[in-house]
Amino acid sequence: MTILDKVRRKYRFVFLCLILFGVSNVYLIHVLIFESSNDFKKEELKTKIPYLKTSFDPLQATDVTNVTLRRISDASEGVSSFFTPSIFSTHYARNFSSLLISDTLPRGSDVWEIASRWVTGEHIVPGNARWLSHVQNALRNSAVISADVSTKGTQLKLALILEGGQKALFKPKWYDRDQVVVGHVYGGKDRHNGEIAAFYLARLLGLNRVPIVVGRKFNLDTQILPVSTTTLSQTFFKKNNNTCFYGVCMYCKLEDGVCADGHTLEGAVVLWLPNRFRLVKQRHPWQRTYSSALAKWQIYSNYCSVVKKWKMFQSESQLLDLVETSIFDFLIDNGDRHHYERFADSGKVLLIDNGKSFGNPDVDHMDILAPLFQCCRVREGIVSSLTELRGGELSRWMKKLLKSEYSIQPVLSDRHLEALDRRLELVLSAVMVCAQDYGVRNVLVVD
Incomplete structure (x- = not known):
């Protein structure tokens, strides 16, 4: 082996070490910048509690x-x-009596625009929303011009577009009022009536940060299916003379579809928040x-x-x-x-x-x-x-x-x-x- 070969071998090793050192530092920088940027990362959640032992019973x-x-x-x-x-x-x-007050809506008013203007960084509905009943009545009665599956969340819901172009979500009824959901506190399917009651409770407590919601019954055969997208309509089926559908979601499947009482399905309609x-x-x-x-x-x-x-x-x-x-x-x-x-x-x-x-x-x-x-x-x-x-x-x-x-x-x-x-x-x-x-x-x- 010549002296030149020895020098090449020696510096090849040094060069490889430098590359390895550089890569490891790049990775370290990546970890420091990206992995620690979010307070809710698992590393943050695993932060050791001060003055408590890390091993415990x-x-x-x-x-x-x-x-x-x-x-x-x-x-x-x-x-x-x-x-x-x-x-x-x-x-x-x-x-609390002020929550029952409903003022006459000015002529020519757009209820969807009113609801949109209410939304600020502090609340979704102001405490003195005296035209609230008019917005809710529009949610209850406006014609559905489009119905599609909703990709929000893990459970079945529909994305609706109401007359006037207003977006809304529809959460269907799964349980009778007197049915008790046992097991884990997070168990069972969504309770549409719970969604509705929660809105009114928030109003009572002054926590005006719940989207406007109302109860509504739809005739699936005449109000929803005719305006459904292909994706949604393909999930409709009949069971014991009842119209049913199962939609598209993480837990949605044919054997677990929701069925109307004949053609009529009750649920909660939730007003979509403004796109701004x-x-x-x-x-x-x-x-x-x-x-x-x-x-x-x-x-x-x-x-x-x-x-x-x-x-x-x-x-x-x-x-x-x-x-x-x-x-x-x-x-x-x-x-x-x-x-x-x-x-x-x-x-x-x-x-x-x-x-x-x-x-x-x-x-x-x-x-x-x-x-x-x-x-x-x-x-x-x-x-x-x-x-x-x-x-x-x-x-x-x-x-x-x-x-x-x-x-x-x-x-x-x-x-x-x-x-x-x-x-x-x-x-x-x-x-x-x-x-x-x-x-x-x-x-x-x-x-």
Whole structure:
């Protein structure tokens, strides 16, 4: 071997090492830039909880949360004496009767344009939407000019275009009103009546971030099938003289189609949001695992301290939105909010897709309240509204508001209405336990 060959071999090895070093650094840069850019990546979710051991007994850790839940349940009897007007730093006067007011629509008004103008980064419907009934009547009565499958979500729904060019979603009826959905809190199919009731509950609580929705019955043979796309119409079939279809979605199949009562199918019609708004979808920090495995929030009672460090929660507003969302979801028994959506320009968290609600009136899934009892921060406004709706007032007002859904009565069974009153007391009990631990002024937030 010549001296030249030795030099070539030596520097070939050095050159290969330099290439390997360069590639590894490029990969490292890729990881640092791209893999850490999203606060909701798995790496972020696996962040070790400070001052907690990384090796733990899941049963023992879970008991810590269960102790809190038991405290909340046991403390409910003291709610009346705790929540007096003096507890609030600001006077809140909610006039629930104003939700029943309907003004005459100005001549020549376009209801779809009115509904579109209502939408801002703060709300979908303003609190004083006095033309709301006109928009809802248009949703109930406008002719369908096009029907197609909807690719949104995992369950069967239709994408409609109504007279005037307004887009809407149709969620069909799967269950009778008195049917109890047992099993996991996220189990079963969407409840169209739950979607409707959730809208009116949000109005009562001042959480005006739910899309406008109404109940409606369609004649599938005359109102839907003739204007259906080929993709949708090919999924229609007859079963025992009933018109049925199964659509196209993740869980849609022929043997699990939805059937009308003869030709008539009841469902919920949801108004589509204006195209000028871009929605951002984010994974919920308190998402369930949808398996036997426990999520971090189900194990560590101080999980919220980690969530607060995430970039998107440096400003407390979005976290307070999630706390309000947890209260709303607990009341309607929705344990399926694995993601949440907001408007791209830093808008509030929207309460979209509330179909997995009002499944079992006899069970209170209190872990839905985890953002509330783990963070122990909540806006005064919603707590004040809840105190005004105690003593059966919540169910009474829900009955009043739901009367406007005249074509699909009753929207909720009495058992579900009673469950709302019961769960309201548990929410206030959770707030009280937080106040006892941290002080009222450190729990109630005025913003």
